[in-house]
Amino acid sequence: EVKLVESGGGLVQPGGSLRLSCAASGFSVNGQYMTWVRQTPGKGLEWVSAIYSAGDPVYADSVKGRFTISRDISENTLDLEMSSLGAEDTAVYYCVKVGDDNNGFYFMDVWGKGTLVTVSS
Amino acid sequence: YEVTQPLSVSVALRQTATITCGGDKLERRVVNWYHQRPGQAPVLLIYRDSNRPSGIPERFSASNSGNTATLAISRAQAGDEGDYYCQVWDSVWVFGGGTRLTVL
Numbered sequence: 001e002v003k004l005v006e007s008g009g010g011l012v013q014p015g016g017s018l019r020l021s022c023a024a025s026g027f028s029v030n031g032q033y034m035t036w037v038r039q040t041p042g043k044g045l046e047w048v049s050a051i052y053s054a055g056d057p058v059y060a061d062s063v064k065g066r067f068t069i070s071r072d073i074s075e076n077t078l079d080l081e082m083s084s085l086g087a088e089d090t091a092v093y094y095c096v097k098v099g100d101d102n103n104g105f106y107f108m109d110v111w112g113k114g115t116l117v118t119v120s121s
Numbered sequence: 122y123e124v125t126q127p128l129s130v131s132v133a134l135r136q137t138a139t140i141t142c143g144g145d146k147l148e149r150r151v152v153n154w155y156h157q158r159p160g161q162a163p164v165l166l167i168y169r170d171s172n173r174p175s176g177i178p179e180r181f182s183a184s185n186s187g188n189t190a191t192l193a194i195s196r197a198q199a200g201d202e203g204d205y206y207c208q209v210w211d212s213v214w215v216f217g218g219g220t221r222l223t224v225l
Contacts, residue, residue, distance in 0.1 A: 035214065045155075045163065045206055047214035060213060094162055106210065107153045107168035114162055 002026035002110050004078075004095045009115030016085050016119070022078040022095030022112055030073045033098040035108065036080050038091035038117075048093070049080060062088075085119045092116050122150075122211035129221045132197045140220045142190040142207030150209045152190040154183055157219075158203040166205070167192065197224050 008020040020036070035050040049059045049069040057069045068081040078095055092114040099109035124144040132138035142152060154167035165174050170185040183192045194201055202224050207217040 037214075037216075044204075044219045045208075045216040047216065050214070058213070099168075101169055101172070103169075105151050105169045107165055108155070108163075108208070108214075109165050109168075109174065111162040111164070 002097065004097060004110060004112035006093065006095045006112045006115035009093065009117045011118045011120060012085055013121050014086055014119055017081070017083040018085065018117060020080040020082065020093055020095075020115060020117070022080075024076050024078065024097070027097070028073075029071045029076055029078055033100075033106065034069075034071070034078045035096045035098055036069065036078075037094045037096050037108070037111075038089075039094070039114070040091045046091070050098070051078070082117070085117075087119050090117060090119045122209065122215055124152075124207055124209055124215060124217040126205075126207060126217040126220045128218070129223065131223045131225055132194070133225050134198070135196050138194045138197050138201070138222060138224075140192045140194075140205050140222065142192070142217050143188055144190075144209065145188060147188050147190055147209070148186050150185075150211070152183070152185050153208040154190075154192050155206045155208065156201075156203055157206065158200075161203075163206065194222070197222075199224050 003025045005023045033053045036048040066084045094114045095112040096108045097110040100106045155163040156166045157163040167183040180195045204219045206219045
């Protein structure tokens with residue numbers, strides 16, 4: 001079974017840092033297109049960051065320069081290092097596997113349950 | 122690029138609900154749809170405009186034409202309630218604001 005389990009969320013002070021991790025099972029994150037999507041409590045979905053199959057990272061403008069996405073092949077995890085956190089970063093963070101239909105069209109086919117990050121003093 | 126959805130849609134039990142997703146020349150883009158039940162993570166519902174992943178009932182169908190993509194849910198059930206999001210790719214992933222479906 002393909003499964004994603006996030007960890008690392010919690011309460012952090014403004015300006016602080018936090019590292020999220022996503023444990024993958026049933027597949028290898030090595031060479032897999034993966035993303036992080038967040039959801040502010042009671043609001044909609046916002047794409048945060050992605051790492052392409054080849055390893056290139058991309059970021060939403062709202063987190064560029066503050067967040068770093070990476071893969072740990074040995075642990076089979078997807079990680080998100082977050083720094084200079086502000087109240088606007090408070091959200092549930094979902095780890096998501098991106099699938100494709102073998103014709104170059106992508107979609108988010110497996111989601112973790114999410115981990116809550118709260119930025120507050 | 123932005124895609125817009127109605128905030129809420131209501132449908133009578135066992136009737137058909139339609140949820141729209143609007144964007145400039147949207148038909149030139151590929152649209153995915155997700156369903157999120159309260160307190161749960163989103164689930165992929167439709168990919169590449171009109172394709173259902175395995176396990177998604179045939180009651181769910183979708184199309185994309187002109188400036189509007191449309192998700193149709195036939196024979197609506199209580200379990201269909203929740204939020205529905207459309208998504209497109211525009212150098213970054215873009216989600217619509219979500220539509221809350223209520224089954225009456």
